[in-house]
Amino acid sequence: MAALFTLSVTLSLLLGDGLNDSPDLVSSQSPIKRTSTATDLFKGKRQGHRSSALTLTASELLKKTSHTIIDNIGNTPLIHLKKLSAHYGVEIYGKAEYLNPGGSVKDRAALNLIKSANLESGQVVTEGTGGNTGVGLSMVASALGFRCYLCMPDNVSVEKQLTMKSYGAEIELCSTKFGKEDDGHYTSRAEKVARERGGVYVNQFLNEENFKAHYEGTGVELLEQFEEIEVELGGFACGAGTGGTIAGVGRRLKEVQEEVGVCLVDFKGSGLRSYLTTGKFKSEDEGSTSAEGVGISRLTKNFEKGRESVDGVVKVTDEEAVATALWLAQNEGVWIGPSAGGNVIGAVKYALYLKARGRESNVCTILCDGGASYMSKMYNKEWRDKNGLEGVEAKLPKVCGRFEKKADEKIFKGHVGGG
CATH class of the missing domain: 3.40.50.1100 (Rossmann fold)
Structure with a gap:
C-alpha cells in the first residue's frame, strides 16, 4: 500500500x-x-x-x-x-x-548498508534487528539479488516477521532474556551466522x-x-x-x-x-x-x-x-x-x-x-x-x-x- x-x-x-x-x-x-x-x-x-x-x-x-x-x-x-x-x-x-x-524510515539505512557492503553475487546479508531494519534489508536484498538472514528478538510483531519472510529472508527468533553480551542475543547470533556462512554482517549500530x-x-x-x-x-x-x-x-x-x-x-x-x-x-x-x-x-x-x-x-x-x-x-x-x-x-x-x-x-x-x-x-x-x-x-x-x-x-x- x-x-x-x-x-x-x-x-x-x-x-x-x-x-x-x-x-x-x-x-x-x-x-x-x-x-x-x-x-x-x-x-x-x-x-x-x-x-x-x-x-x-x-x-x-x-x-x-x-x-x-x-x-x-x-x-x-x-x-x-x-x-x-x-x-x-x-x-x-x-x-x-x-x-x-x-x-x-529504516529503508534508507538498509539501502546504504547493502550498497556499501561490496557484496558478491549469492552472498548473505546478515543483521540483528528489532524489525524495521530487517524489513528494509530483506526488500533491498531481494531487489538486488542477495539472500538475507535476520536475527531478532522473539517479541517482534508477527506482521514484521511475515513481511521479512515474504521478501525471501530467513529469520531466527532470539529470546529477550539474553543481554547484549550473551551469545544468544540477536546481534551476537547475527554476527556468528555471518562468520559461519561467509556472509556480511552489516551492523546498523556501528556502521556509519x-x-x-x-x-x-x-x-x-x-x-x-x-x-x-x-x-x-x-x-x-x-x-x-x-x-x-x-x-x-x-x-x-x-x-x-x-x-x-x-x-x-x-x-x-x-x-x-x-x-x-x-x-x-x-x-x-x-x-x-x-x-x-x-x-x-x-x-x-x-x-x-x-x-x-x-x-x-x-x-x-x-x-x-x-x-x-x-x-x-x-x-x-x-x-x-x-x-x-x-x-x-x-x-x-x-x-x-x-x-x-x-x-x-x-x-x-x-x-x-x-x-x-x-x-x-x-x-x-x-x-x-x-x-x-x-x-x-x-x-x-x-x-x-x-x-x-x-x-x-x-x-x-x-x-x-x-x-
Whole structure:
C-alpha cells in the first residue's frame, strides 16, 4: 500500500492534478524555492531529483539497476498534523517515512548498508534487528539479488516477521532474556551466522552508513521542504534506537540553521536521558517500552556522530505514545506505529517548551513506521489490555512543555562509541 501511495503521489505531481495545492502534503519532488544558506550547501544536487544519499554515493551495483523499487526510497512527504496542532496550540509536522516502499524510515539505512557492503553475487546479508531494519534489508536484498538472514528478538510483531519472510529472508527468533553480551542475543547470533556462512554482517549500530543515510538524505529533504512551504523550523524531535536518524538529521539541520533545536525523545527503559543529562547510562524505569526498535542503554557510533547536535531530551510514556497513534489514525488519517506516536507527542512537549520561552515552535518529527505492522499488538485492544495498556484509547493525552537540557559537553569526554 505504501508503495502504491508513493506512486500515486508521484503521478499526481507529474500530471498536475492539483495535489501540490494542498497545505497538508508536501512532496520534495515539487519545485523548490531556495532562500536560505541551504541553497549554497545543496547547489550541487539536481533540483527535483533524488537526494544525494541515493545518487551521489551510489555503488556500481546500483548503477546497473534503475527504475526499481529501491529508487523509490526517500523523498517522503512532509505532513502538517493540523488537528493535533490546533488541539495543542503549536505547529507539528511529520516526515512520512512510513510511506517508503518497505514501510519505514529504516529503508534508507538498509539501502546504504547493502550498497556499501561490496557484496558478491549469492552472498548473505546478515543483521540483528528489532524489525524495521530487517524489513528494509530483506526488500533491498531481494531487489538486488542477495539472500538475507535476520536475527531478532522473539517479541517482534508477527506482521514484521511475515513481511521479512515474504521478501525471501530467513529469520531466527532470539529470546529477550539474553543481554547484549550473551551469545544468544540477536546481534551476537547475527554476527556468528555471518562468520559461519561467509556472509556480511552489516551492523546498523556501528556502521556509519546508517548516519549518512539521514545526514545526506532525510535532513537535506527536510530543509528543502520547509523552504518550499516557507515555514521557519523551530525544532526537530525524534527517538533513537541505533541513533542514526536523530544524529544524521540533527547534525545536518544544525550545520545549516544553527538556531534550530534538536530534541531526543526517550522511551521507557532507555538510558539515553540519563546519559545526556548526567553522562552515565542508567534506566530509570522498570521494564522496557512496548514500542519496537526504540530506546537504548549504550552509546552507538551512529548516535555519537550527532550527539553534539542534540540539545536535550523529553520523556514519553507508552500510554502517551499509543494513545497519540490511535488518535492520529482516527482523526488525521495518519496510520502509524507506537514509536512514531511517541515521536509526535514528544514533539508536542518540545514545541510547548519552545513556545513558553518565546521561541519558534514549529516542530518536525519522524513518522517512522506505519500501523499495519502492529495490528496484532498496539491496534488490538485485547493485546493492549494484557500488556499494561488497559484503558488506553484514541484520545490525545494531557501534556505540558517538558524538556531537559543536555549537560555540558565536558562530561562526555572519554566516551568511545560502541556497538
